[in-house]
Amino acid sequence: MKIGLLIHSFSGNTLSVGTRLKVHLEVQGHRVHMDQIIDANEDPKSNRPVLLTHIPDLNDYDVIIFGAPVRAFSLSPVMTAYLKQISDIENIKFFAYVTEGLPKPWMGGNRAIKKMKTFLGMKNASILDTAVINWSSRKKETQIDSMLNRFSNRIGSL
Ligand SMILES: Cc1cc2nc3c(=O)[nH]c(=O)nc-3n(C[C@H](O)[C@H](O)[C@H](O)COP(=O)(O)O)c2cc1C
Numbered sequence: 001m002k003i004g005l006l007i008h009s010f011s012g013n014t015l016s017v018g019t020r021l022k023v024h025l026e027v028q029g030h031r032v033h034m035d036q037i038i039d040a041n042e043d044p045k046s047n048r049p050v051l052l053t054h055i056p057d058l059n060d061y062d063v064i065i066f067g068a069p070v071r072a073f074s075l076s077p078v079m080t081a082y083l084k085q086i087s088d089i090e091n092i093k094f095f096a097y098v099t100e101g102l103p104k105p106w107m108g109g110n111r112a113i114k115k116m117k118t119f120l121g122m123k124n125a126s127i128l129d130t131a132v133i134n135w136s137s138r139k140k141e142t143q144i145d146s147m148l149n150r151f152s153n154r155i156g157s158l
Pocket residue numbers: 008009010011012013014015044045068069070071072073074099100101102103107108109135
């Protein structure tokens with residue numbers, strides 16, 4: 001089973017969680033490839049529209065874990081642009097997580113996850129499990145550990 005970790009990250013938080021997930025899954029014997037969704041205009045303060053310069057191919061994988069930051073109480077525009085351009089999905093199992101700066105999931109994280117579910121739902125695909133990591137919460141490490149265990153258990157049972 002080939003697992004793709006497809007990440008959008010600007011300041012590195014989401015990417016660092018992706019790296020931990022990769023190591024965790026590899027220790028359990030999975031093949032994991034981490035790839036980043038890249039925008040030519042990465043500066044989040046810029047008003048320029050998203051221009052994706054690296055668009056990972058979904059159909060290279062059996063399982064895909066999406067990771068993205070929360071922006072303006074919703075999903076990052078870069079991950080949104082990526083999900084919008086997906087054409088076909090063939091037999092892929094999805095997981096997703098977001099990282100957010102504020103301490104509670106309702107401060108954008110839940111909405112970002114809902115948006116990912118909606119985009120994949122439009123392609124008749126569903127997300128098997130999700131996580132919101134609150135970067136300024138005391139529970140951040142617990143949230144990450146919980147996600148590592150839940151995702152790897154579920155992937156192990158596929
Ligand atoms: C322009 C901008 C908008 C943001 N908006 C939110 C927000 O609405 N809610 C929130 O909790 N965090 C917000 N954040 C914080 C990021 O979601 C958080 O720092 C995240 O972990 C960054 O991930 P990254 O390091 O992978 O880019 C925002 C950050 C930026 C730069």
